[in-house]
Amino acid sequence: MLTIKSIGLSVLIEIFFLMQLTLQSHTILNNGVEIPRLGLGVYQSPIGETTFRAVRYALKIGYRHIGTAWLYGNEGDVGDAILKSGLPREQTFITTKIWNSDQGYESTLTAFERSLRRLGLTYVDLYLIHWPVKGLGKATWKAMIKLLKDNKVRAIGVSNYEIPHLQEIIQNFDVKPTINQVEFHPFLFSRELLQFCKMNKIQLEAYSPLTRGIKLNNATLKAIGDKYSKTPAQILIRWGLQHDLVVIPKSAHENRIKENSQVFDFQLEKRDMELLDSLNEDLRTVFL
Numbered sequence: 001m002l003t004i005k006s007i008g009l010s011v012l013i014e015i016f017f018l019m020q021l022t023l024q025s026h027t028i029l030n031n032g033v034e035i036p037r038l039g040l041g042v043y044q045s046p047i048g049e050t051t052f053r054a055v056r057y058a059l060k061i062g063y064r065h066i067g068t069a070w071l072y073g074n075e076g077d078v079g080d081a082i083l084k085s086g087l088p089r090e091q092t093f094i095t096t097k098i099w100n101s102d103q104g105y106e107s108t109l110t111a112f113e114r115s116l117r118r119l120g121l122t123y124v125d126l127y128l129i130h131w132p133v134k135g136l137g138k139a140t141w142k143a144m145i146k147l148l149k150d151n152k153v154r155a156i157g158v159s160n161y162e163i164p165h166l167q168e169i170i171q172n173f174d175v176k177p178t179i180n181q182v183e184f185h186p187f188l189f190s191r192e193l194l195q196f197c198k199m200n201k202i203q204l205e206a207y208s209p210l211t212r213g214i215k216l217n218n219a220t221l222k223a224i225g226d227k228y229s230k231t232p233a234q235i236l237i238r239w240g241l242q243h244d245l246v247v248i249p250k251s252a253h254e255n256r257i258k259e260n261s262q263v264f265d266f267q268l269e270k271r272d273m274e275l276l277d278s279l280n281e282d283l284r285t286v287f288l
């Protein structure tokens with residue numbers, strides 16, 4: 001018979017907290033700012049009505065976190081949907097990113113103002129360096145810190161950073177990134193990076209958590225989905241949440257935006273997590 005003693009109190013506490021997760025659950029970043037655990041990504045979401053509708057629908061059904069970038073061209077639609085959602089601004093969490101050609105101290109400050117104007121907002125919740133650019137990392141990070149100190153952004157972070165890139169910032173600045181947004185899913189399970197980020201209190205955020213659709217027919221994924229009566233996409237998102245990640249699947253379709261949010265009524269057992277962990281094949285679907 002299962003008893004509290006045989007299961008272990010710490011495991012029980014972990015199960016309790018995982019079951020408590022909801023679409024509005026947050027994690028607390030290293031500067032105290034709360035970020036919703038699940039967000040909507042809008043990469044390659046067409047500029048205009050499609051992105052506007054996707055974001056508006058996501059906010060309507062309970063998403064509170066939207067991830068865009070200058071590069072995507074759709075910051076204006078994201079900002080518009082937020083302003084027209086009727087939600088108090090402080091109940092939404094918006095991420096945007098500085099593009100590579102804008103990196104450098106002055107150019108980062110200028111690029112940020114451009115993004116803010118395009119968003120139509122007065123501040124950004126999280127501003128990220130989109131990719132590491134050789135020779136510009138330190139100047140760009142210095143500008144990011146200025147934006148933070150000027151209260152134009154609530155948190156700053158990076159994206160596509162490997163351990164040496166993170167070390168460069170940690171060793172040279174008092175303010176370290178709150179987030180590292182990287183491609184992350186069972187087929188690209190970068191344990192070392194995850195461990196490094198955890199040790200340094202940098203929250204890892206999983207982009208392309210659905211492998212951009214490439215692996216949704218994987219047999220193991222489908223079998224685990226059948227076991228929980230969930231789709232492969234939902235299994236992938238739940239796997240990321242159970243690894244303590246912030247997860248930002250993208251869809252421009254209402255039925256999928258909803259499907260991707262229905263991941264809080266089940267929990268993957270330890271052996272299924274391990275099975276998913278074992279699928280790693282260093283598969284990258286995004287390249288610069």
Ligand SMILES: NC(=O)c1ccc[n+]([C@@H]2O[C@H](COP(=O)([O-])OP(=O)(O)OC[C@H]3O[C@@H](n4cnc5c(N)ncnc54)[C@H](OP(=O)(O)O)[C@@H]3O)[C@@H](O)[C@H]2O)c1
Pocket residue numbers: 040041042043044067068130159160181182206207208209210211212213216231233234248249250251252253256257259260286
């Ligand atoms: N920092 C970076 O360099 C970087 C790079 C890439 C992505 N990202 C961020 O991460 C977000 C997500 O990544 P991603 O867009 O590359 O890939 P993803 O979320 O892994 O996959 C998106 C693809 O899966 C489809 N899809 C969504 N939900 C589905 C479902 N339930 N069933 C079947 N197919 C589904 C989408 O199609 P439909 O839209 O047609 O539904 C789209 O083709 C991006 O939007 C972006 O915000 C960041």
